[in-house]
Amino acid sequence: MANQPNRKGSNESPVRRKTGVAQIELKSEAVYLHMRGQSGEALNNSLYRLGELFKMTNRSTNKTTYNMLKEWFQNEIISIADNEIDKLSSHFDSLQSELIPGYSFVDIKNPDMNLEINIIHKSHIEVINIISKIDLIMDDIEAIALSGTFDDDIEQSSRNQALLILNNISSKIFKVTKPGKRNGGPFSPVFFLEGLQKGVFSLYPDAEKESNVVNIESTNDKNTAEESVELTEAV
CATH class of the missing domain: 1.20.5 (Single alpha-helices involved in coiled-coils or other helix-helix interfaces)
Structure with a gap:
């Protein structure tokens, strides 16, 4: 019999939807600290909001709104993030081509940088893949920086370029779904979807x-x- 996943204890706060808890092991300090802080919480909250919209529209008999959301997510979130990751990768390649001799390491040790991320929809997994791609590139950049081959401001600019990709994801989702806050109150996915279907709100x-x-x-x-x-x- 297969091992069953551990269930949440009764003393933990209840969840609104069936939630999978994934653990990811990060290698970049920049990405880990980002995801562990308020920016990471904002990204998770934005993806939870988007996941709710996907699940509600997918269960509808009319999939028009679901397809609209899916197209918007792929074009405005995933594709744009992938393009920015390509730029970050090119930036890393240019750094490598301009390297001056520095210290050579027999090994690079990372601290424990594991994170638990809640998943309610597969769109969340697609963004986790983006996080992983950025993490791998930043891990290499941080390793080069340790060898003293370029100035600290170059590492900082690389970090800014990388984390901006993640910030843009959450800010774009929040900006598009902002009208779903009825009378300035909490976000209502039902209210937002009604406005989207009537053409009052726009993606x-x-x-x-x-x-x-x-x-x-x-x-x-x-x-x-x-x-x-x-x-x-x-x-």
């Missing part, structure tokens, strides 16, 4: 703002043309 608020600017300019041009006709007729 692309920035694009809509740009569209509105274009529409305003077009309207102004139209009004100017109509005013010119009226003035000509008056003369």
Whole structure:
């Protein structure tokens, strides 16, 4: 008989949804400290919110909204993050090509950097894969930095570039779902989905703002043309 996963004790706070607890072993101090702090908590909270939306729409008989969310997640979160990881990898390659001789290590020891992450939907796993990719690159950069081959500010700029990828994920999810806070209260996935289905809320608020600017300019041009006709007729 297979071993059953340990169940949460009765003294722990209840969970709202069936939750898998994954343990990941990180190698980069920068990524570990980021995920252990408030930024990591914000990322987890944003993914929980998105996971709720995925689960609610997937159970619906009308999968239109689910497909909208899935397309948005792949294009605006995963693809963009992967592109930024490619840039981070290229940055690491450029650092390697400019290395000057430094200390050579027979081994590099990491402290215990294990984290538990709650998962309620597979979208969470896709972001964990992104975290792992960033972690591996930053592990190499930190190892090079230990050898004294480049200045501390280069390591810091690399760290900023890496962690910005994770911050952008949480900030984008929160920005898009912000209208789901009815009257400034807690986020309501039901309220957000209702507004999304009615076209009141949008997954692309920035694009809509740009569209509105274009529409305003077009309207102004139209009004100017109509005013010119009226003035000509008056003369």
